[in-house]
Amino acid sequence: MTIALLAPLYPWLKALHIVSMVAWMAGLFYLPRLYVYHCAVPHGSIESERFKVMERRLLKQITTPAMLATFGFGILLVLTPGVIDWSAGWWHVKLLAVLLLAGFHGAAPGWRRRFLEDRNTKPERFYRIANEVPTLLLLLIVVMVIVRPF
Numbered sequence: 001m002t003i004a005l006l007a008p009l010y011p012w013l014k015a016l017h018i019v020s021m022v023a024w025m026a027g028l029f030y031l032p033r034l035y036v037y038h039c040a041v042p043h044g045s046i047e048s049e050r051f052k053v054m055e056r057r058l059l060k061q062i063t064t065p066a067m068l069a070t071f072g073f074g075i076l077l078v079l080t081p082g083v084i085d086w087s088a089g090w091w092h093v094k095l096l097a098v099l100l101l102a103g104f105h106g107a108a109p110g111w112r113r114r115f116l117e118d119r120n121t122k123p124e125r126f127y128r129i130a131n132e133v134p135t136l137l138l139l140l141i142v143v144m145v146i147v148r149p150f
């Protein structure tokens with residue numbers, strides 16, 4: 001199913017999709033980094049309380065709205081006539097990588113809550129490794145949509 005009315009908006013939808021995706025990625029890169037720093041400060045310290053505020057704002061005011069906008073503009077692009085070839089392999093790999101990215105995003109509130117309640121038990125190393133996940137998925141997605149290798 002496509003919507004003919006969307007065709008003249010195509011470049012705008014794509015521009016807004018890319019801007020939202022950059023904001024989403026910025027949030028997903030920075031959140032685990034905040035958790036890495038948060039691991040290093042004592043529970044109840046002023047620094048710890050400051051990290052809690054930063055984590056809440058980054059997740060709720062930037063990262064989640066940016067994810068919703070990326071999905072919204074992405075779905076409008078899918079509904080634009082002639083944009084998606086459902087038989088292309090790269091498109092399915094991109095979608096899978098996007099779902100994994102959303103799953104990673106879905107884990108972030110649970111981590112935030114544990115820090116918020118001063119009961120994080122995961123080591124700094126866990127968040128350092130988690131930090132690499134969005135980078136790898138972004139690389140995969142951009143190669144799929146730009147190189148379209150298959």
Ligand code: HEM
Nearest residue numbers: 018021070071074075077078083084098138141142145146
């Ligand atoms: C529900 C999620 C998403 C959907 C439905 C979606 C869908 C689309 C569609 C239909 C296009 C247009 C392709 C074309 O013009 O031929 C597009 C372009 C693009 N998407 Fe997504 N996308 C999603 C998420 C993402 C994410 C998470 C990223 C990056 C992390 C991303 C990066 C891009 C880029 C860089 C382009 C431009 C490619 C080009 O110049 O043709 N998208 N997306």
